Amino acid sequence: MATLNIEIDGRALQVESGDTIMDAANQAGITIPHFCYHKKLSIAANCRMCLVQVEKAPKPLPACATPVTDGMKVYTRSEYAINAQKSVMEFLLINHPLDCPICDQGGECTLQDLAVGYGGSSSRYQEIKRVVRDKNLGPLIATDMTRCIHCSRCVRFGQEIAGVMELGMPGRGEHTEVMPFLESQVASELSGNVIDLCPVGALTSKPFRYTARSWELSRRPSISPHDSLGSNLEVHVKDNKVMRVLPRENEDVNECWLADRDRFSYEGLNTAERLTQPMVKYNGQWMETTWQAALEFVADKLKTIPAEQIGALSTPYRPAEELFLLQKLMRGMGSGNVDHRLRQSDFSLDDKAHGGFWLGMPVTYMSRLNRMLVVGANLRKDHPLMAHRIRESVRWYGELNLINAHEDEFLGKVHAKRIVAPSQLASTLAGVCRALAELKALPVPDIAAHGVADDTARKMADSLSGGETRAVFLGNMAQHHPSYSQIHALAQEVSRLAGASFGVLGEAANSVGAVAVGAIPGCGALGQPALKGLNAQQMLAQPLRAYLLLSVEAELDTHDPVAAIASINAAEFVVMMSPYKGKSLDYADVLLPIAPWTETSGTFVNTEGRVQSFSAVVKPLGETRPAWKVLRVLGNLLGLAGFEHNDSKEVLRDALGDTPLGSVQAFLDNEVSGVKVEPPSPGEGLERVAEVPIYQTDAVVRRSPSLQMTLDASLPVARMNSRLIAKLGLQENGRVSVRQTASALTLKVQRDDFLPDNCVRVPSGHPLTAGLGPMFGPITAEPV
Amino acid sequence: MSLLKPTPQVCSWTQALDHSASLATYVANGGYQALRRVVTEQVSGDAIIAELKTSALRGRGGAGFPTGLKWSFMPRAFPGDKYIVCNSDEGEPGTFKDRDILRHNPHQLIEGMAIAGYVLGARVGYNYIHGEIFEIYDIFERALKEAREAGYLGDNLFGTDFCFQLHAHHGYGAYICGEETALLESIEGKKGQPRFKPPFPASFGLYGKPTTINNTETLASVPWIVQHGGQAFLELGKPNNGGPKLFSVSGHVNKPGNYEVPLGTPFAELLELAGGVRNGHKLKAVIPGGSSAPVLPAEVMMDCTMDFDCIAKAGSMLGSGAVIVMDETVCMVRALERLSYFYFEESCGQCTPCREGTGWMYRVIHRIEHGQGRPEDMELLNSVAGRIGGHTICALGDAAAMPVQSFLKHFGREFEYHIEQKRCMV
Ligand SMILES: Cc1cc2nc3c(=O)[nH]c(=O)nc-3n(C[C@H](O)[C@H](O)[C@H](O)COP(=O)(O)O)c2cc1C
């Protein structure tokens, strides 16, 4: 790119050719007023607020859309430019309500701010003002459409970032209105970003609406505790209460976006279900007690039970410090029974892995991949912003290939896809592996010997052998799969043959961190040798005498909730550390209120191995304590060595050393060796396909009222293709009785012709389906 | 009148013939020979563009941009898809010439587009036809069918490797879809609203590919120029204003209609052709180039010749060649109210000054017309128009501002009278 010499407001600047005047001004720190321009969206040049004077141009030009030329002289503050800008401001205000005091955007409104500089003190417009009917955009976004200034940012966001044009601008001239298609709700999992994008009060946050003014809020940095991206947050706090959550810009992680889950989950922090006092069950009655008494009770009880009869389970949504102390506590007591992989069912890679599994590349690379194969992932719902990055790759002519057991719209172009029953996932991958080997005239790897290179497999192989940047990714479904080890090994072979990077899309906020701090059996922090023990599945398949649960809601968080609940119920002593009471009131013996991520400091390690520490943004509610402190005191009470940490930073240093980032990066490795692959046995009967719904992933999200009103949180149904509906004699939208290991459950039948034959898709992780059984495997379905 | 011998009629010569729109009529009078010659003799595109430049053919769609120059902007050697698009959207109040070409002489347009395709390297063309002229759309579709069947459109024309497909596209009647980039958006199936330029269609046009867009009359003139040479065309008009032009004369004349006369013809002669001002009345004002052009008072107009340069010098625009004649019975406030309502209704609403300003101007003029004018209104109107003009994405903003400014300039007295007396001066 050539460098051009230009001048803005008398300042000589050197800029790249292809830049606009706005780009050049931004680089030089010169502010040009604007509404429609946004650095992540296409240029619309419709608001005209950025008009500037350009020497020799016959009229003022929009800075956002005018490319610089060599020798260009720009004046952004000349009388001529200011006149143009003031003209536009006058037009923007004539139909805009002048009642900022009752507008929710007041105090953080671009129009209000700029009107101070460019607006007149009184209006020359004496005619009737426009009134626009408000729209129903669902539970998350409130509208005040009369305030809309038609900048089209929200519309472009849908088209260009969310991948779905849920908002459009029908109508012409003054009658132009932003609206959803036929009053349907806005259902994108990224929808909340339009609230940030809207420069005025037309689109605001429904949950936050009218609860606080922007100047009353203190803004505190944090990290999102949900998906494995670790979006950077700015938490807004008033009177020790989280009032809302906004994105904190980080180009390397979430850019300037947030998924709705990260943005609205905070509502789950302040529910009545919060546990605020330690409680002990005494003669079948719950009694509130003090921390001292509760912890002494726990320590005394644990001392009476053989260590190998105690199991410690955590969700992967807890900070690394807590997971580290949990495993340290267990190992201190002499047990290796510790795990966080609650939804995993195949653990045979545990002795075949060389390090922690991770994305295999920086997150930013996902936006510029030429060729991709994604196996067993519900990209949009499990990884909303990584899906956006992959869409970006696709928009840059990248080819996305998918192998999955169900098809949910990706909202971008898919090059080739194979939707197969879960039992066929591994062999399908073996087919691609074989096709690639044949294409490259290399020996077919042993583990792919049974693979069949059909047309789709060859199309994928072709695709994967082209381009310059290639990647193979495994999603959550692959990791939950009963043949995960085979899928992992095959994907590794595919990536090796294709010369592609290989990555595992982390399931949860701290999936990578949990492994790095040793919260799995047989592997201590950073892979140091450690006591072997039972994995999550083994701990829950047979009852142990005692369980230590770190925010585990067993009926929702586990691969097989029926087995999990049975084991926990049968245990003699169950300690639940959680911010919530929940169902554990039924099965726990001690309830210890621990802090959600907003009330404790801690660290999440995201899927690319980025170590992100955060501080508490509010004080703990009631008697709530950070879990790392609780575990430290428990360690002391049990008389264990090495529990002397004064703060969470010391815990992190204990776990990951002085340079956590470097140590974690060095520990990460997706390589596995020695996996045997067996050809699948031909399936009989029906198979269950299960995913965890986007707003059921963890305890906080489950309790966020607004997210629970979205379409994504609709009640579970049994989905199957029309052939199966006919074969079973069912009716679409009728009812079906499904059954796995335990009791039968009646669900609504929903036709989904993207599903493979003989598969019944019923979500897991939902209270309604908790009584079913494992996420995969045989299921029966019959008319009610 | 035949296409073969130079006559002042370039586009409207078939009108007097039976079956004016049919392929047989067109071919019997020498039609498609220009296309056949350039394709079979492989005449170079440069040569044709040179002829267009010589001819001083200026765009008939409104801006009067030299067509040869426009064609030379096209990256003809660009290897990918390229398009030629004809603008038959004709929605400007007062303009009704292109529909007559489509009705009576569709094959000359088809031939012109095929030649354009040949020169510009476009294998596909579109003709975007205004949404409210259904029978004419059907006539054009019939002509396309005839041309395809006779081998004037399609693959390997005249046995060469030149291929050209032409499609008609039905608009829905929005005036803004006549703006060339809004038209492209509309063909692409999107909301018809103008794009910001640059990039210009020649580099980023239909579906993002290099595209040339011309008006119906412009493209229909091309076969004649190829056949008879640029010089002959130039000589039909006057320097820098080649050829004859269709003028749609409407308003208070005895014989409203389309008149194809040489550029440079005195306005007085055109008025006479149209039967003169209706009986017993006096000429008051003329809008010489469609509703977007500034109005001119009678005395100025009577001194003008009908060509781009003379009308521009008089302070208006030849535009699309729609001549709206008003006699002394016209209330200029009422006339402007109607005009400003049009722009208020037809603004696409994309950019702030036009979306907000057109409604503002209309409401103020409406008030004045209805006896509720205020002393400050004239200054306000002038100021609002000035704040729209030059500040918008497309020229509709300017088009909305210019009538207001020119009416106030030339007929300000009538507005003052309305405001003071709360009634019409006429
Ligand atoms: C609001 C607006 C409406 C227009 N409508 C038409 C139209 O109906 N027909 C037309 O040929 N050009 C119309 N134009 C001009 C076109 O944008 C374009 O300049 C023209 O089609 C170019 O063709 P030409 O070079 O052959 O004149 C319009 C322009 C504007 C700004």
Ligand code: SF4
């Ligand atoms: S709703 Fe907001 S973001 Fe959308 S167009 Fe209107 S002002 Fe812009």
Ligand code: SF4
């Ligand atoms: S000037 Fe008017 S018609 Fe043209 S783009 Fe702007 S709003 Fe649309």
Ligand code: FES
């Ligand atoms: S910011 Fe440039 S026109 Fe809106």
